[in-house]
Amino acid sequence: MLPLPFYQMRVLDFTTDLAGAYATRFFADLGAEVIKVEDARMPDALRADPLTFESLQRNKLSFAVDTATDAGRSLCLRLARACDFTFINAADTRFQPDDVTSDDDDLILVVIDDEGVSPAETGVAAAAGALTALLHRRQTGLAQNVSVDGASVQGSLRFLASDARPRDISSLVADPQLKQDGFFETIARHAGDLVTVDGVPYRFGRTPAHVRLPAPRPGEHSELVLKRYLGLDAEAIASLSSQGAITAPVSSRY
Amino acid sequence: LTTGDDEEREGALAALTILDLSEGIAGSFAAKLFADYGARVIKVERPVSGDANAQASVRAEIDEARGPVDGDNASSGVSSHFLYVNTNKESLTLDYETQAGAMVLHRLIEDADGLIEDAPSRRQAALGLDSAALLVHEPRLVICRVSAFAPHGPRAGEPYGVLGGVSAEYSTGFHAFTAMLAALWHASQSEHGQVVEVDGLSSLASELGPALTQALDGAAVEASRPAAPPDVTSLDLDIVEHPTAGAISTPAGPFELEETPWLAGRAPLPGEHTAQVLGDIDLEAAEIEALRREGVV
Numbered sequence: 001m002l003p004l005p006f007y008q009m010r011v012l013d014f015t016t017d018l019a020g021a022y023a024t025r026f027f028a029d030l031g032a033e034v035i036k037v038e039d040a041r042m043p044d045a046l047r048a049d050p051l052t053f054e055s056l057q058r059n060k061l062s063f064a065v066d067t068a069t070d071a072g073r074s075l076c077l078r079l080a081r082a083c084d085f086t087f088i089n090a091a092d093t094r095f096q097p098d099d100v101t102s103d104d105d106d107l108i109l110v111v112i113d114d115e116g117v118s119p120a121e122t123g124v125a126a127a128a129g130a131l132t133a134l135l136h137r138r139q140t141g142l143a144q145n146v147s148v149d150g151a152s153v154q155g156s157l158r159f160l161a162s163d164a165r166p167r168d169i170s171s172l173v174a175d176p177q178l179k180q181d182g183f184f185e186t187i188a189r190h191a192g193d194l195v196t197v198d199g200v201p202y203r204f205g206r207t208p209a210h211v212r213l214p215a216p217r218p219g220e221h222s223e224l225v226l227k228r229y230l231g232l233d234a235e236a237i238a239s240l241s242s243q244g245a246i247t248a249p250v251s252s253r254y
Numbered sequence: 255l256t257t258g259d260d261e262e263r264e265g266a267l268a269a270l271t272i273l274d275l276s277e278g279i280a281g282s283f284a285a286k287l288f289a290d291y292g293a294r295v296i297k298v299e300r301p302v303s304g305d306a307n308a309q310a311s312v313r314a315e316i317d318e319a320r321g322p323v324d325g326d327n328a329s330s331g332v333s334s335h336f337l338y339v340n341t342n343k344e345s346l347t348l349d350y351e352t353q354a355g356a357m358v359l360h361r362l363i364e365d366a367d368g369l370i371e372d373a374p375s376r377r378q379a380a381l382g383l384d385s386a387a388l389l390v391h392e393p394r395l396v397i398c399r400v401s402a403f404a405p406h407g408p409r410a411g412e413p414y415g416v417l418g419g420v421s422a423e424y425s426t427g428f429h430a431f432t433a434m435l436a437a438l439w440h441a442s443q444s445e446h447g448q449v450v451e452v453d454g455l456s457s458l459a460s461e462l463g464p465a466l467t468q469a470l471d472g473a474a475v476e477a478s479r480p481a482a483p484p485d486v487t488s489l490d491l492d493i494v495e496h497p498t499a500g501a502i503s504t505p506a507g508p509f510e511l512e513e514t515p516w517l518a519g520r521a522p523l524p525g526e527h528t529a530q531v532l533g534d535i536d537l538e539a540a541e542i543e544a545l546r547r548e549g550v551v
Contacts, residue, residue: 005440030436052464118481120461124432129509131435136266144513154484155505161421162483169465169475177407196470198463201456202433206448
């Protein structure tokens with residue numbers, strides 16, 4: 001079998017809203033390493049609802065950092081440079097297009113301005129925008145930023161189509177076609193129990209994609225990310241951890 | 255005012271060539287997004303000989319099942335949906351269910367990165383056009399098949415109605431565009447193309463993923479309220495001029511790229527680019543004329 005479509009792709013994810021979660025889930029499901037930047041200063045609102053979190057944040061890695069520290073902010077910028085692109089919310093004060101320097105003209109930043117009435121569709125638009133910029137950069141060597149807002153997405157999708165009707169969740173859950181497709185997937189959560197979530201909606205003939213990892217614990221992958229992406233050794237990581245710039249594995253919290 | 259004519263392709267996806275075999279809204283909308291962001295998109299339409307009214311009715315097919323939309327373009331015989339979902343495409347009329355037509359399609363596929371179609375496909379295995387055969391000849395080709403319900407399940411062939419009607423068609427096309435970009439990226443990295451199936455039911459279920467996960471866990475979940483339609487008057491619209499339908503307003507694309515513009519444009523007339531497209535694959539004028547006589551193009 002071939003590797004997944006986004007094998008070897010790295011995505012940095014500062015988003016804390018639903019649209020951002022949908023956007024980066026698209027990449028995580030199809031094989032990218034998506035690093036969720038988690039920060040006590042900008043906690044992920046979705047953690048408050050564990051099942052939503054499981055559905056939207058599966059297959060991602062968590063990097064816990066304190067962006068109030070200089071060391072933490074510097075790590076974020078270095079990670080952005082080590083990734084193929086970076087997703088941010090427009091209101092996020094931790095990382096913005098202004099934070100990158102003129103040396104960073106090969107970075108692609110995808111800015112979600114307002115998730116709008118349909119966060120899922122705004123998320124799909126952000127994913128499509130990121131891929132469009134990525135294909136363009138591959139072709140021309142030129143990077144550019146992408147901006148997405150919910151109103152434009154709905155303007156494009158609903159310009160001639162306003163006939164949407166309520167969707168019955170219980171009939172979807174029982175839908176024979178989704179069942180036969182094996183659309184829903186069951187994974188073991190970190191807490192040890194099993195949970196069934198919506199799977200990957202697209203069928204790639206040669207690179208079928210699945211739910212591989214449960215949603216991460218905060219900071220679960222901090223160490224791995226710093227080693228693999230920035231080449232830091234154990235000593236450097238321990239030092240960052242003792243300064244409070246990062247939160248390394250948090251298994252003790254559970 | 256943008257005429258849509260003679261514009262150089264300068265969008266972000268200008269390096270891509272996509273063949274659009276779809277006849278419904280979903281596949282056509284996916285292909286439109288490629289065209290609006292700069293790809294060369296060749297829309298392959300069925301040739302209809304002679305009678306202009308018959309041709310208009312084929313092109314209005316998209317609307318016929320749905321009743322009237324706005325009356326703006328009623329006099330031109332072309333539907334609003336058709337005009338919206340085919341912007342910036344080239345139109346080739348081609349009957350690829352004939353031997354000669356299948357050969358032309360093969361030539362076009364050699365130069366294409368992707369192919370979009372509705373399910374069920376009209377590509378015939380007997381003419382060497384089935385997906386397996388195409389992928390043997392063109393290993394990097396991405397074939398995107400768009401349907402309301404996946405072609406192999408118990409609900410295959412059902413229309414988009416229960417999924418939310420026309421708006422579900424647009425949503426499904428939007429998912430298809432995005433999934434196809436993923437497969438095209440993969441093909442550019444790995445030299446491997448593939449078939450990607452995108453269906454309305456799975457796309458909708460994916461959008462409702464958190465609610466479905468709650469319901470599967472036993473929570474009582476209410477019917478989800480779909481997105482409210484946009485206030486069209488608040489949208490920033492471009493006006494494009496269409497030769498038969500007149501001035502048409504169109505909203506911008508779903509995302510904005512800092513450096514490469516989204517392209518406003520118009521839908522093609524039927525067969526408007528047939529001679530040019532066939533010339534690009536090096537068919538001689540005499541060959542084109544022969545195809546015309548046989549009704550293949």
